[in-house]
Amino acid sequence: MEDHSLVLSMAEQAEGPESAALVRYWLARQPEGFSVFRLISSGRIVAFTTRLVLPTPPDEADIVADPVVAAAWRYSQETAPVRPGEHVAMTRFSIYPEHYHVPSRVIDLSNSRVQAEAMRARGRAHGFLVYHDHAAWAERLHVDATRTYHRMAVAVEDAGFEIRDSLHWLYGTGFPKGQDVGKLIDRRRDDHPARHRFTAEFAALRDSVGWTNPQIDALFGFNGMAQHWTTQRRSASVPTVEQWQRLKAEMGFEAPAALDDLVHELNGQKNTPGEAWQNREVIGKGHRVRAGAGVFPQLQSDTFNVTAPATAAAAHWDGWNTALKPSHESIVLARKPIEGTVASNVLAHGTGAMNTAACRTPPGDPEGRWPANVLLSHAWAVDADGWIVDGCVEGCPAAELDRQSGLLTSGANPRRRGADKFRDVYGNFKGQTACKPIRDANSGGASRFYPVFRYQAKAPTSERPRLPDGTVHPTVKPVALMRWLVRLLTPPDGLVLDPFAGTRTTLEAARLEGFDSMGVEAKAEYAELCCLRLHRDVR
Template structure:
């Protein structure tokens, strides 16, 4: 297959990852480091169960329909086992897979890789503090509800329930007619989930249930109110304001001009109006995004011991010393998004955030190691890690790295990628699992961060990207990354 772009460090292919990987030789790459689609579509559990059943039955490339992150079709589900089958095949024995995932779909990502033969060895958390809360404020949501419309809504659902009963049409038959799964119950219930069909759906329901035009005007009126907030929301008292920015480390997006944001970039803080909203004030639907798990898996077949495999293939082990937390990495004041750093005895703390009881590589437990002090003064006699630096004793359990800055988000012809990973994070990851001068496979190149990381670390990267719009982003990134080396060569 002719690559889209190639130099000494990177070979970039344009095409579907599964198609391209099938052209690569067996056992030809040392590691797979990838940022695959997270599959954030809101699939019903039955859809997920159907996908798992299909995979187990041998339909290994089954992917449900839907749209995921920002409505993107490519993010409708996690990669199926067929993709990981090919990753497993092209990896050398003992080769590692590092795959990013979302907290809510990491179980599916891991299962898909397991079904391809990967052994899940561990996990790393990418921790960041700049995630913007995306949950729903329950108190506000209650006040937004048009409680004054509730009696009219229940009259319409009662009317539809009677029409359905009269002609003997089941809820399933209604759902099947619309291609829905459970919507008919919402149109005919008197419970909290009752809702009014759209005008178009109302007309289609008339054809199924044969009702008259008695409720037509009310259905049209309620549909005309969709998007409006309830009177309780308008009655909320303004008690303060806050900045609408996305927080430190972000690209200073202030959302000026958005609804509720003034010319200073401030948004009003309001107090709940209704009794129900007061009851649920301070409740939300999700946590603040602050971590993404990285699955650590290995092709654990074809060898007897890791030591022998390293000598034969150069793969199977993790380069811990090249990825320790060192004194040069300043994590001070950046640990707020990690719960339980104080005396958690898990060996994954860093920075001057708290006193730690942390695990040493030799298995002993130092007492209250305080960052900024020399390790030998704090540990038992014979502590072996003093010469490695005050924080170098820590293994890579999690990695704090702020989200990619605007400088790391290339834009070409008005196109930018929505899910760019930080370059330093990707350099750290490829170092962890790839032998010197080894080859890394990235089946989902995106904007090319993994490819650039490999180039800067002296590794070779085979990258694949399906979306043509992103190819110029990758080549622009690589040209910029390699330019200093080219300039030095010209001077020499």
């Protein structure tokens, strides 16, 4: 395949000869796992990804050949052994030399495809994404949920369910994970003048010894890479130091010392920030709380230098960012297609409807407001020990909604029946001084129109179990929220199934609501947390 040589060239350019050798290995083993990305304007290949599938048991040759694959398989077996008929999936390579392992449209598209395939996959026990700088990408991967909600919904539909609604749980304690555009500009290194200087001199050396670009490509088994080494366009690039030494030896030319130095300099500067980054003036200190790296990331608090833009371009874009603060989670409300009418399906199977009467607002009021598809978190302020104190934390959705709406009064309003339009009306509809309301008149902020659940950035001990080694689950949901959902959807004597049990929040909610439940958890650490929570008294 003519694309193979270009894929190998990009791998060597971005990650070196060892990675290129592994790419060559997997091209022979699983060519169907490779996807290339082309520019619409020219059709030129600019990037590729490799998605591998490891069956059970894996081929020993694959484990021996690729140390990353071996580590992933070893982790899978230690965490939750892969059973016969299951497989492990891995995005082994994501190579975009012009934007190597930094946020880009190619990486976003690749990650979206990975998530969509994961939802549709059958028999997938584990999935892995391989990145050069895992710490930098850990935060970015967490925020993808709201952007790819539509893919989750489509996958649910493809599985045979029908989408009935989408619920949105709003909270105020998310952490913005975007990138400061002004900093990106100062961090950017523009090597194009130096690259063009190299390509011009190398093209002259090529012509002086009578070689052509196809001959250079043939030397390495490439397909078009020599064009990037000799062009004056934006795609100009420089060979690795090893490739440069081979070019000099095979083509038989003596390169000027300055050109040798340039090759070493440009290779040494790959993936390093530009000079402007070092010139940013420190103007203060900032404080941040963010998730740490690793399988079980804990919240980490640290300080950092606040710096001023070093260039005019960075100053122009100072204050611009690439993402919003995450403040909601989407919940798909789906139903298996019913048989006949809703009434006949409910009578036959006991499912197909929602218990709206049990979920009105406020809770327990049979004449309360109809359940809404917007759910609010009331982020009460807590002290250092996790106990509730007066007030709300900054950004609490319920408090912010009430602040914007102001004091509202609802329910029956006697003055409405005494308005001018009733002045000449007689009988039952004449103006009245009082009338019976549908519900008691009340006043307050707009948050009272929606289900509101307790949420704390630091969950209390009763809702966040911890193992002796400090392991906790990074995304514990409020029990009150899960109780509302369980109550809304579970019929009398129904069974709640949670295929991703986590720390057993849903199962505890089912128990508190009086329902039987069943949970499945793949990670041994989380399963242990489930057991710990199961045997602990409920507060």
